[in-house]
Amino acid sequence: MEILTVGSNRYRTSYGRYLEDFALGAIYEHRPGRTITEVDNIHFSLLTMNAHPMHCDSHFAKDSEFGQPLVNSAFTLAVVVGMTVNDVSAKAIANLGWKEINLTAPVHPGDTLYAESEVLEVRESKSRPTQGIVTVRTRGFNQDGTEVINFVRSALVPKRGHGVGDIDSDVVDKN
Secondary structure: OEEEEEEOOEEEEEOOOOHHHOOOOOEEEEEEEEEOOHHHHHHHHHHOOOOOHHHHOHHHHHOOOOOOOOOOHHHHHHHHHHHHHHHHHOOOOEEEEEEEEEEOOOOOOOOEEEEEEEEEEEEEOOOOOOEEEEEEEEEEEOOOOOEEEEEEEEEEEEOOOOOOOOOOOOOOOOO
16 A cells, blocks of 8 residues: 655555566465355355355255355455455456466355465566556465465556556646
């Protein structure tokens, strides 16, 4: 997060990173964590038309090998991706894709998720001179430190001075 001065005694918060701010091998720890509730899981599952009883029927789930409901894996992915936005893609022009999405351990209602992203690649775009591509590997963990998900994601990110909402030199003091 960066605080920009836009006038006399006037400031604007700028989230995210420009292409130049990413360093190969850097690891960003995404905070705060997010505790997943039973209501979160049921609402997301039913909202997305996934009525599998492992997500919304505690009585059914207690007889499974897990002994309790599982958090919808698409919800786990959505929460962990959301946790990365401030550090990885808040300035992005577009997400270019996800790959290698691995669900490595179950998530249950009541678990708290944390995440981190490692920068795997930073390169200038061949066709867009004011932009570049950043690729990260994100790992999500529960409150015990057990990895529950990992994936690789690429985003198109602007260079400094070329992002949506960047302040140009013509901004004048509004006071």
